Amino acid sequence: MADSNSRIAWHRVQLKKNRAALKKLEIARFTTGHDRIGETQKAIDELSRKLAESEKCISAYEQQTRRPLGTDFRSLTNVSWGHWNAHTNGQR
Secondary structure (H helix, E strand, O other), X not given: OOOOOHHHHHHHHHHHHHHHHHHHHHHHHXXXXXXXXXXXXXXXXXXXXXXXXXXXXXXXXXXXXXXXXXXXXXXXXXXXOOOOOOXXXXXX
16 A cells, blocks of 8 residues: 555554564563563563554544545435345345
Protein backbone atom coordinates (compact mmCIF):
# COMPACT_ATOMS: atom_id res chain seq x y z
CA MET A 1 0.00 0.00 0.00
CA ALA A 2 1.51 3.29 -1.10
CA ASP A 3 0.82 6.43 0.85
CA SER A 4 0.62 9.83 -0.79
CA ASN A 5 1.46 11.41 2.57
CA SER A 6 5.20 10.93 3.18
CA ARG A 7 4.80 11.45 6.94
CA ILE A 8 2.37 8.55 7.18
CA ALA A 9 4.59 6.40 4.95
CA TRP A 10 7.50 7.13 7.30
CA HIS A 11 5.41 6.14 10.34
CA ARG A 12 4.39 2.88 8.65
CA VAL A 13 8.05 2.01 8.00
CA GLN A 14 8.97 2.91 11.58
CA LEU A 15 6.11 0.78 12.86
CA LYS A 16 7.37 -2.25 10.98
CA LYS A 17 10.98 -1.63 12.01
CA ASN A 18 10.16 -1.03 15.68
CA ARG A 19 7.90 -4.08 15.90
CA ALA A 20 10.73 -6.26 14.58
CA ALA A 21 13.19 -4.71 17.05
CA LEU A 22 10.76 -5.15 19.94
CA LYS A 23 10.21 -8.79 19.04
CA LYS A 24 13.96 -9.36 18.90
CA LEU A 25 14.48 -7.70 22.31
CA GLU A 26 11.69 -9.67 23.95
CA ILE A 27 13.05 -12.94 22.58
CA ALA A 28 16.55 -12.06 23.76
CA ARG A 29 15.28 -11.12 27.20
CA PHE A 30 13.62 -14.50 27.70
CA THR A 31 16.31 -16.64 26.09
CA THR A 32 19.32 -15.13 27.85
CA GLY A 33 17.58 -14.11 31.07
CA HIS A 34 20.27 -11.53 31.72
CA ASP A 35 19.44 -7.83 31.85
CA ARG A 36 22.23 -5.38 32.53
CA ILE A 37 20.81 -2.79 34.93
CA GLY A 38 17.40 -2.85 33.25
CA GLU A 39 18.76 -1.73 29.87
CA THR A 40 16.61 -4.24 27.99
CA GLN A 41 13.48 -3.10 29.79
CA LYS A 42 14.34 0.55 29.09
CA ALA A 43 14.78 -0.26 25.40
CA ILE A 44 11.47 -2.18 25.36
CA ASP A 45 9.68 0.75 27.02
CA GLU A 46 11.16 3.20 24.50
CA LEU A 47 10.15 1.03 21.54
CA SER A 48 6.65 0.62 22.98
CA ARG A 49 6.35 4.40 23.26
CA LYS A 50 7.49 4.86 19.65
CA LEU A 51 5.05 2.18 18.47
CA ALA A 52 2.16 3.86 20.25
CA GLU A 53 3.08 7.23 18.76
CA SER A 54 3.22 5.85 15.21
CA GLU A 55 -0.02 3.90 15.65
CA LYS A 56 -1.76 7.00 16.95
CA CYS A 57 -0.54 9.10 14.02
CA ILE A 58 -1.58 6.50 11.44
CA SER A 59 -4.96 5.97 13.10
CA ALA A 60 -5.72 9.69 13.12
CA TYR A 61 -4.77 9.96 9.44
CA GLU A 62 -6.92 6.98 8.46
CA GLN A 63 -9.93 8.33 10.36
CA GLN A 64 -9.64 11.61 8.44
CA THR A 65 -9.08 10.13 4.98
CA ARG A 66 -10.78 6.74 4.88
CA ARG A 67 -14.08 6.65 3.06
CA PRO A 68 -17.11 5.43 4.99
CA LEU A 69 -18.15 1.87 4.33
CA GLY A 70 -21.52 2.86 2.92
CA THR A 71 -23.77 1.12 5.41
CA ASP A 72 -25.78 4.16 6.41
CA PHE A 73 -29.53 4.22 5.75
CA ARG A 74 -29.35 6.51 2.70
CA SER A 75 -26.81 4.25 0.97
CA LEU A 76 -28.87 1.16 1.70
CA THR A 77 -32.07 2.70 0.29
CA ASN A 78 -30.42 3.02 -3.13
CA VAL A 79 -29.75 -0.74 -3.34
CA SER A 80 -32.16 -2.85 -5.36
CA TRP A 81 -33.44 -5.43 -2.88
CA GLY A 82 -35.99 -7.00 -5.25
CA HIS A 83 -33.67 -9.76 -6.49
CA TRP A 84 -31.93 -10.44 -3.22
CA ASN A 85 -32.73 -13.59 -1.29
CA ALA A 86 -30.59 -14.98 1.52
CA HIS A 87 -31.54 -18.58 0.73
CA THR A 88 -30.56 -18.77 -2.94
CA ASN A 89 -26.84 -19.45 -2.35
CA GLY A 90 -25.95 -17.22 -5.28
CA GLN A 91 -28.41 -18.83 -7.72
CA ARG A 92 -31.09 -16.82 -9.51
